[in-house]
Amino acid sequence: MGSAISTPHGNGAAAANIKTVAGEKILVVDDEPGIVDFLKAYLVREGFEVATALTAAEALALARADEPDLMILDLTLPDGNGYDVYRTVSARRRVPTIMLTARGEEIDRIAGLEMGADDYVTKPFSPREVTARARAILRRSLRNSAFDGVAETTRVRGLAIDRVAHEVRVNGRVVGVTPTEFRILTALAEHAGQVLTRVQLLDYLQDDGSIFERTLDRHIGNLRRKIEPDPVHPSYVVTVFGVGYKMRKV
Numbered sequence: 001m002g003s004a005i006s007t008p009h010g011n012g013a014a015a016a017n018i019k020t021v022a023g024e025k026i027l028v029v030d031d032e033p034g035i036v037d038f039l040k041a042y043l044v045r046e047g048f049e050v051a052t053a054l055t056a057a058e059a060l061a062l063a064r065a066d067e068p069d070l071m072i073l074d075l076t077l078p079d080g081n082g083y084d085v086y087r088t089v090s091a092r093r094r095v096p097t098i099m100l101t102a103r104g105e106e107i108d109r110i111a112g113l114e115m116g117a118d119d120y121v122t123k124p125f126s127p128r129e130v131t132a133r134a135r136a137i138l139r140r141s142l143r144n145s146a147f148d149g150v151a152e153t154t155r156v157r158g159l160a161i162d163r164v165a166h167e168v169r170v171n172g173r174v175v176g177v178t179p180t181e182f183r184i185l186t187a188l189a190e191h192a193g194q195v196l197t198r199v200q201l202l203d204y205l206q207d208d209g210s211i212f213e214r215t216l217d218r219h220i221g222n223l224r225r226k227i228e229p230d231p232v233h234p235s236y237v238v239t240v241f242g243v244g245y246k247m248r249k250v
Contacts, residue, residue: 024138025049027068029059029085030100031077039072042127043134056080063089070134073117075101086115094166094179096137098130116178154189156247159227159236161189170227180205181223184216188237188247197244220245 026048028039036052043050051066053059056077063071063085071089075082082099089095099120118137121130154161158171161182168175168185177185187204188196196204198216205216220239224231238246 024069025051025066026070026072026134027051027053027059027062027066028072029053029056029077029082030072030074031055035074035100039127039130043131046131048134054078056085059085060088063095064092067093068095070138071095071097072100072121072130072134073097075099083111083115086117090116096179098133098137100125100130116180118179154186156189156192156236156249159185159189161186168227175226177223177226178219180219181226184219185223185227185237188245192247193249195240195243195246201244 026043028036028043028050029052030036030039031054033054036054040050040052051062051068053062054077056079059071059073059077062068071086073082073085077085082101086097086099094116097117097119099117100123101120102123119133121133152163154163160169161167162169163186166182168177168182183205184201187201201216220237221231224234224237227236228234236247238248240246
C-alpha cells in the first residue's frame with residue numbers, strides 16, 4: 001500500500017497504552033507506521049490521548065484493555081480487516097468509529113456505514129479533516145449521552161425510542177438498529193407529524209455533512225424492514241415525495 005500522507009519523524013508504531021486521565025481517547029489502527037505516527041502526532045497536538053495499532057490483534061487487545069472513546073480504523077490489515085475489528089469491538093461495547101480506507105468503491109463505504117460506522121475517510125487525507133470529523137462525532141456522542149439521569153423515551157403509537165438505553169421497541173419487542181438508524185428514527189419521532197427534508201436529516205445525523213444523501217434512502221429502507229409491519233406500505237416512516245420523510249402520528 002502506498003503512502004497516504006507525508007509523515008514527520010516518529011518514534012515507531014508500537015502500540016501504546018491509552019492513558020486513563022481526562023480527555024478523549026482515540027485508537028488509530030492502520031498497517032502503515034507512517035500513517036499512525038503522523039495521525040498520532042497531530043491528534044496529540046490537538047489535545048487527544050492516542051494509542052496506535054498496526055494489526056487487528058493489537059487493535060482488539062487495546063480496545064478491550066483501554067476502551068477508547070473513538071476508533072480511526074483502516075479497512076485493510078495484515079491479519080484481518082477493519083470490518084471484523086469493528087464487529088468484534090461493537091459486540092462488546094459501542095465505540096464511535098471512522099473507517100479509513102484507500103478504496104474508492106462506493107460499496108465499501110456504504111458497507112461500513114450500514115454496519116454502524118459513523119464516518120469514513122478515503123486516502124489520501126488531510127489530518128485536519130480527520131480531526132474535524134473526530135471532533136464532530138465525539139461531540140454528537142456526548143450530546144446523545146448527556147441526560148440528567150432520567151429515562152428519556154419518545155413514543156409514537158407502538159414505537160418507543162429509549163435514548164438512555166439506546167433501545168428501540170415496537171409493540172414491546174426490542175428491535176436491533178444501527179447507530180445511524182437510531183439517530184434517524186429519533187429525529188423523525190421527535191418531530192412526529194412534521195416533514196423533515198433530506199438536508200435537515202443530514203444536518204441532524206452528522207455535523208460535518210459527510211453522510212451523503214444517496215445513503216440516507218438506504219438507511220430509511222433498512223429501518224422500514226425492521227420496524228414496519230409492512231415495509232412496502234410503511235405506517236411509521238413515510239415518504240413525502242420531492243421533500244423528505246415524516247413520522248406519522250396516527
